[in-house]
Amino acid sequence: MFTGIVQGTREVVFVERRDKFASFEILLGHDLATGLQAGASVSINGVCLTVTQCSEDCATFDVMQETLRVTNLNGVQAGDLVNVERAARVGDEVGGHNVSGHVTDVVTVLDVVKTPDNTTISFQMDSQWKDYLLPKGYVALNGASLTIGAEVKDQTFAVHLIPETLRTTTFAQIKPGMKVNLEIDPQTQAIVDTVKSFMKQQQVA
Template structure:
C-alpha cells in the first residue's frame, strides 16, 4: 500500500523491452534506497512494481504486458522521469490517502492553466469512472494523492501547489500527456454499495427497516 505522497521523481536509467514485457532500471539516491530489499514494492507513476534486482544504487523492476497496456509505463523510455514512492510502513504518517498501486486507467491532460503560485490541470473524466471522481474527492494521478477541485461532465481539475510541482512530474505536464489514474477505494466502495442497494428493492427495504429500528431504539 501507498499514501500518495510522492517522495521524488527520477529519470529512468534503462529500459529493456521484450514481447509483452519490460524491465525498468532506475538509479536510486542513497536515502531513497535505504532499507530497500529484493521483493519490496515501489510505486512508479502510481503503479505498484516489485524490486527484481539491486546492483548498488541501480534498482530494476519488471512489468508484464497487462501493466504496460493499462498504465503509461508502456510509453516510458530511457530518460523519462517518473514519480517514485516507497511502500508505506506501519506507523507512517498518511498525508494523502491509501492507494493500492493498481492503476485503473490512463487519462489525458486536457488543459494547463499556470500562474505564479498555482497550477491547474484539467483531465479527462472517463464515463466508467465518473461516479468515483467527485468534487472535493480524492484521486491518485501518477501516484500522487490529490483533491479534485472541480468536476464537469467529461472532465475534472486539480490544483497543484509549488511543492507538488517541484517534487513530482506535474511541473512539466502538458496537454496530451497520459496520466495514470486510480480512484479512491473508499469512495468506490461507498458508491458501489449505494448503487447496489438502490437497485435491489428487497435489500433497500431491509436496510430501511434496520435503520428505522436502530433509530427507534436509540
C-alpha cells in the first residue's frame, strides 16, 4: 500500500527487454535505498513493483506482460526519470490517499498550461472511467495523489499542480501526447458501482 506522496524522481539506468518481459534498474540513491531488500514493494510511476535485486544505491525490478500492456512502463527507457515511493508503513502519516499501485489504465496528456504558481494538466481518458472521476475527487497519476479539477467531461479531466508537486515529480517535464498511469480511487469505484447496481435493481423491480 502507498499514500500517493511521491518521494522523488529517480533515473532508470538500465533496461533489459525480452519477449513480453522487461527488467529495470533504477538509481534510487542512498535515501530511498536504505533498508530496502529483495521482495519489497516500491511504487514506480504508480505501479507496485517487487524488488528483485538491490545494492547500496540501486534496485532492480522485473515487469511482466500484463503490467507492460496496461501501463506506461512499456515505453520507459534508460535515462528516463520515474516517480518513486517506498511502501507505507503502519503508523505513517497518510498525506494523500490509499493507493494500491494497481494501475487502472493509461491516459494521454492533452494540454499543459503553466503560470508562475500553478500548472493545469488536462488528460484524455477512456469514457468507461468517467463515472469514477468526480470533481474534487481523488486520483493517482503516475503514483501521485492528486485532486481532480472542477470540470470532468466524458473523455477529459484536469488536475492543478502546485510548484512543490512539480519539484518532486516528473510532471515538471510532462508534455502533450505523453502517457500517464491512472489509478482510480478504489473507494470511489466501490461506491459508484454499488449505487449503479442498486439503481439497476430498482429499475428491474
